[in-house]
Amino acid sequence: MVDKIETQEQFETLLEKEEKFLLLKHSLTCPVSQAAYQEYQKFADNENSIPAYFLAVQDSRPLSNDIAEKFNIKHESPQAILFTNGEPRWNASHWKITKRSLTDAVGENQ
Template sequence: MEKIETIEQFEQICSSHRPFLLMKHSLTCPISHRAWTEFERFTKDFPNIHAYYLHVQHARPLSQYIAETFHVKHESPQVLWITERGVEWHASHWSVTYEQMKKATMSAS
Protein backbone atom coordinates (compact mmCIF):
# COMPACT_ATOMS: atom_id res chain seq x y z
CA MET A 1 0.00 0.00 0.00
CA GLU A 2 1.38 3.36 -1.03
CA LYS A 3 0.38 6.91 -0.18
CA ILE A 4 -0.30 9.26 -3.07
CA GLU A 5 -0.79 13.01 -2.95
CA THR A 6 -0.70 14.41 -6.47
CA ILE A 7 -2.68 14.16 -9.68
CA GLU A 8 0.57 13.28 -11.45
CA GLN A 9 1.11 10.26 -9.18
CA PHE A 10 -2.45 9.14 -9.76
CA GLU A 11 -2.14 9.51 -13.55
CA GLN A 12 1.06 7.46 -13.50
CA ILE A 13 -0.73 4.67 -11.58
CA CYS A 14 -3.62 4.74 -14.07
CA SER A 15 -1.22 4.62 -17.03
CA SER A 16 0.18 1.31 -15.75
CA HIS A 17 -3.14 -0.33 -16.76
CA ARG A 18 -3.16 -2.46 -13.60
CA PRO A 19 -6.28 -2.76 -11.47
CA PHE A 20 -5.89 -1.12 -8.07
CA LEU A 21 -7.71 -0.20 -4.88
CA LEU A 22 -7.69 3.40 -3.74
CA MET A 23 -8.80 4.58 -0.33
CA LYS A 24 -9.73 8.15 0.48
CA HIS A 25 -9.05 8.38 4.19
CA SER A 26 -9.85 11.14 6.67
CA LEU A 27 -7.41 11.54 9.54
CA THR A 28 -10.10 12.99 11.82
CA CYS A 29 -13.17 10.83 11.25
CA PRO A 30 -13.90 7.81 13.50
CA ILE A 31 -15.79 6.04 10.70
CA SER A 32 -12.76 6.53 8.47
CA HIS A 33 -10.53 5.08 11.17
CA ARG A 34 -12.63 1.91 11.21
CA ALA A 35 -12.61 1.73 7.39
CA TRP A 36 -8.83 2.23 7.41
CA THR A 37 -8.48 -0.80 9.71
CA GLU A 38 -10.49 -2.88 7.22
CA PHE A 39 -8.43 -1.57 4.27
CA GLU A 40 -5.15 -2.20 6.07
CA ARG A 41 -6.13 -5.76 6.99
CA PHE A 42 -7.29 -6.48 3.44
CA THR A 43 -4.10 -5.17 1.84
CA LYS A 44 -1.97 -7.24 4.21
CA ASP A 45 -3.93 -10.39 3.37
CA PHE A 46 -3.83 -9.70 -0.39
CA PRO A 47 -0.41 -8.16 -1.11
CA ASN A 48 -0.75 -9.02 -4.82
CA ILE A 49 -3.50 -6.39 -5.17
CA HIS A 50 -2.07 -2.95 -5.85
CA ALA A 51 -3.37 -0.55 -3.23
CA TYR A 52 -3.00 3.18 -2.70
CA TYR A 53 -4.43 5.72 -0.32
CA LEU A 54 -4.68 9.42 0.14
CA HIS A 55 -5.40 11.56 3.15
CA VAL A 56 -8.23 13.87 2.16
CA GLN A 57 -6.90 16.65 4.38
CA HIS A 58 -3.57 16.67 2.48
CA ALA A 59 -4.74 15.83 -1.04
CA ARG A 60 -8.00 17.65 -1.66
CA PRO A 61 -7.18 18.58 -5.29
CA LEU A 62 -6.39 14.92 -6.04
CA SER A 63 -9.52 13.69 -4.29
CA GLN A 64 -11.67 16.13 -6.27
CA TYR A 65 -9.89 15.22 -9.51
CA ILE A 66 -10.69 11.52 -8.97
CA ALA A 67 -14.34 12.32 -8.25
CA GLU A 68 -14.63 14.43 -11.41
CA THR A 69 -12.68 12.03 -13.63
CA PHE A 70 -14.69 8.96 -12.67
CA HIS A 71 -18.02 10.67 -11.91
CA VAL A 72 -18.10 9.18 -8.43
CA LYS A 73 -19.19 11.60 -5.73
CA HIS A 74 -16.41 12.23 -3.23
CA GLU A 75 -17.00 10.71 0.16
CA SER A 76 -14.73 9.90 3.05
CA PRO A 77 -13.94 7.23 3.85
CA GLN A 78 -14.25 5.80 0.39
CA VAL A 79 -12.64 2.89 -1.43
CA LEU A 80 -12.60 2.53 -5.20
CA TRP A 81 -11.64 -0.50 -7.32
CA ILE A 82 -10.25 0.98 -10.52
CA THR A 83 -9.46 -0.98 -13.68
CA GLU A 84 -8.85 -0.07 -17.32
CA ARG A 85 -12.64 0.24 -17.63
CA GLY A 86 -12.83 2.83 -14.85
CA VAL A 87 -14.33 2.50 -11.39
CA GLU A 88 -15.69 -1.03 -11.23
CA TRP A 89 -16.80 -0.74 -7.60
CA HIS A 90 -16.80 1.79 -4.82
CA ALA A 91 -18.02 1.97 -1.26
CA SER A 92 -18.07 4.56 1.48
CA HIS A 93 -18.55 4.91 5.20
CA TRP A 94 -19.80 1.73 6.89
CA SER A 95 -19.80 -0.17 3.58
CA VAL A 96 -16.00 -0.17 3.47
CA THR A 97 -15.41 -3.68 4.75
CA TYR A 98 -12.88 -6.43 4.25
CA GLU A 99 -15.55 -8.71 2.78
CA GLN A 100 -16.83 -6.10 0.32
CA MET A 101 -13.29 -5.36 -0.89
CA LYS A 102 -12.62 -9.07 -1.27
CA LYS A 103 -15.84 -9.61 -3.20
CA ALA A 104 -15.17 -6.66 -5.53
CA THR A 105 -11.55 -7.45 -6.28
CA MET A 106 -11.93 -11.22 -6.59
CA SER A 107 -14.93 -11.09 -8.91
CA ALA A 108 -13.15 -8.62 -11.17
CA SER A 109 -9.82 -10.45 -11.36
Protein backbone atom coordinates in the same frame (compact mmCIF):
# COMPACT_ATOMS: atom_id res chain seq x y z
CA MET B 1 1.06 -2.82 2.30
CA VAL B 2 -0.74 0.44 1.58
CA ASP B 3 1.10 3.28 -0.16
CA LYS B 4 0.13 6.92 0.11
CA ILE B 5 -0.35 9.08 -2.96
CA GLU B 6 -0.64 12.85 -2.81
CA THR B 7 -0.50 14.31 -6.31
CA GLN B 8 -2.36 14.19 -9.59
CA GLU B 9 0.85 13.03 -11.26
CA GLN B 10 1.13 10.04 -8.94
CA PHE B 11 -2.48 9.11 -9.62
CA GLU B 12 -2.06 9.43 -13.40
CA THR B 13 0.99 7.16 -13.20
CA LEU B 14 -1.10 4.55 -11.38
CA LEU B 15 -3.79 4.70 -14.04
CA GLU B 16 -1.15 4.13 -16.72
CA LYS B 17 1.02 1.47 -15.08
CA GLU B 18 -1.37 -0.57 -12.89
CA GLU B 19 -3.86 -2.85 -14.60
CA LYS B 20 -5.84 -3.03 -11.37
CA PHE B 21 -5.54 -1.22 -8.03
CA LEU B 22 -7.53 -0.04 -5.03
CA LEU B 23 -7.64 3.52 -3.77
CA LEU B 24 -8.99 4.67 -0.43
CA LYS B 25 -9.99 8.28 0.20
CA HIS B 26 -9.26 8.61 3.90
CA SER B 27 -10.14 11.38 6.32
CA LEU B 28 -7.53 11.85 9.03
CA THR B 29 -10.09 13.20 11.52
CA CYS B 30 -13.09 10.89 11.09
CA PRO B 31 -13.56 7.81 13.32
CA VAL B 32 -15.58 6.04 10.60
CA SER B 33 -12.74 6.64 8.17
CA GLN B 34 -10.24 5.28 10.69
CA ALA B 35 -12.29 2.08 10.98
CA ALA B 36 -12.46 1.79 7.19
CA TYR B 37 -8.70 2.37 6.95
CA GLN B 38 -8.09 -0.47 9.41
CA GLU B 39 -10.26 -2.81 7.31
CA TYR B 40 -8.45 -1.64 4.17
CA GLN B 41 -5.10 -2.29 5.83
CA LYS B 42 -6.19 -5.79 6.88
CA PHE B 43 -7.19 -6.51 3.30
CA ALA B 44 -3.92 -5.16 1.89
CA ASP B 45 -1.84 -7.12 4.41
CA ASN B 46 -3.47 -10.38 3.31
CA GLU B 47 -3.90 -9.75 -0.41
CA ASN B 48 -0.75 -9.31 -2.46
CA SER B 49 -2.38 -9.71 -5.87
CA ILE B 50 -3.62 -6.11 -6.07
CA PRO B 51 -1.82 -2.90 -5.14
CA ALA B 52 -3.52 -0.73 -2.51
CA TYR B 53 -3.12 3.03 -2.23
CA PHE B 54 -4.70 5.78 -0.18
CA LEU B 55 -4.91 9.52 -0.15
CA ALA B 56 -5.51 11.67 2.91
CA VAL B 57 -8.34 13.98 1.94
CA GLN B 58 -7.08 16.83 4.12
CA ASP B 59 -3.64 16.67 2.49
CA SER B 60 -4.79 16.04 -1.09
CA ARG B 61 -8.13 17.78 -1.50
CA PRO B 62 -7.50 18.83 -5.15
CA LEU B 63 -6.67 15.23 -6.11
CA SER B 64 -9.69 13.88 -4.26
CA ASN B 65 -11.98 16.38 -5.99
CA ASP B 66 -10.41 15.69 -9.38
CA ILE B 67 -11.04 11.94 -9.05
CA ALA B 68 -14.68 12.60 -8.14
CA GLU B 69 -15.17 14.90 -11.13
CA LYS B 70 -13.18 12.89 -13.67
CA PHE B 71 -14.94 9.61 -12.94
CA ASN B 72 -18.33 11.05 -11.92
CA ILE B 73 -18.20 9.36 -8.51
CA LYS B 74 -19.71 11.47 -5.75
CA HIS B 75 -17.00 12.26 -3.21
CA GLU B 76 -17.35 10.51 0.11
CA SER B 77 -14.89 9.92 2.88
CA PRO B 78 -14.00 7.23 3.54
CA GLN B 79 -14.40 5.84 0.06
CA ALA B 80 -12.76 2.83 -1.58
CA ILE B 81 -12.55 2.62 -5.36
CA LEU B 82 -11.39 -0.34 -7.45
CA PHE B 83 -9.80 0.70 -10.74
CA THR B 84 -9.33 -1.71 -13.64
CA ASN B 85 -7.67 -0.63 -16.88
CA GLY B 86 -7.89 3.02 -15.85
CA GLU B 87 -11.61 2.97 -15.04
CA PRO B 88 -13.50 2.62 -11.76
CA ARG B 89 -15.28 -0.75 -11.55
CA TRP B 90 -16.54 -0.66 -7.95
CA ASN B 91 -16.74 1.73 -5.05
CA ALA B 92 -18.03 1.74 -1.50
CA SER B 93 -18.09 4.19 1.35
CA HIS B 94 -18.26 4.41 5.11
CA TRP B 95 -19.20 1.17 6.94
CA LYS B 96 -19.44 -0.72 3.63
CA ILE B 97 -15.64 -0.74 3.46
CA THR B 98 -14.67 -4.03 5.06
CA LYS B 99 -12.02 -6.63 4.41
CA ARG B 100 -14.81 -8.88 3.13
CA SER B 101 -16.33 -6.28 0.77
CA LEU B 102 -12.90 -5.49 -0.66
CA THR B 103 -12.14 -9.19 -1.16
CA ASP B 104 -15.51 -9.71 -2.84
CA ALA B 105 -15.08 -6.66 -5.09
CA VAL B 106 -11.68 -7.80 -6.32
CA GLY B 107 -12.96 -11.35 -6.89
CA GLU B 108 -16.04 -10.18 -8.77
CA ASN B 109 -14.05 -7.83 -11.01
CA GLN B 110 -11.40 -10.19 -12.38
